Amino acid sequence: MNCFQCEAGQMISKLSTLKAEVRGESIAVRCRAMVCSRCGFQVLTDPQSSAYAIASADVYRIKHDLLTTKQLKEIRSNLNMSFREFAKYLKVSEASPKRWEAGLVQDDAMDELIRLKADLPTARENVKQLKSRLRVA
Ligand SMILES: [Zn+2]
Structure with missing residues (x-):
């Protein structure tokens, strides 16, 4: 070229x-x-x-001490969630987690929410509830 x-x-x-x-x-x-x-x-x-x-x-x-792309992917993978499930879990549009992993910086409040919801004992309980809700829907 x-x-x-x-x-x-x-x-x-x-x-x-x-x-x-x-x-x-x-x-x-x-x-x-x-x-x-x-x-x-x-x-x-x-x-x-x-x-x-x-x-x-x-x-x-x-x-700025925010979660990196790799950490965001790890969190979603540890929770064993698709983009759709992760988005529902955070109450954001499905496009958001895809955009974050493609390089759009999540805002500070969202970063904190992700950290809180990725806390494993809390997360496991939330995931159980979410999965049963998704099965019903
Ligand atoms: Zn040249």
Whole structure:
């Protein structure tokens, strides 16, 4: 693939430091990008763009002590819930947990609610009730 900018260089996949803006805050993210061998012009492929969104969100989350994508996935997986079940459990739209795991930063109140509801003894009881309600519905 030739560079769109200088039209002479080759675009090569490289680990790069990119800037991102999350909730109005400028952050630096390490992730893969296609970089021109000649002029340094950078573009992201679709998969790189998805990884960049998650990496940017996680830099912000770590800085602000919020659950990361990996932790959110672990919580949902420990509760053995689908996106739909997890969304019902938190009383949010089904799209929300999908968006969080794709790199949209959850708000602070939601982060706290997830932590509280992921507390295992409480969670087990809640899950039992939810599953029986879903079976009835
Ligand atoms: Zn170039």
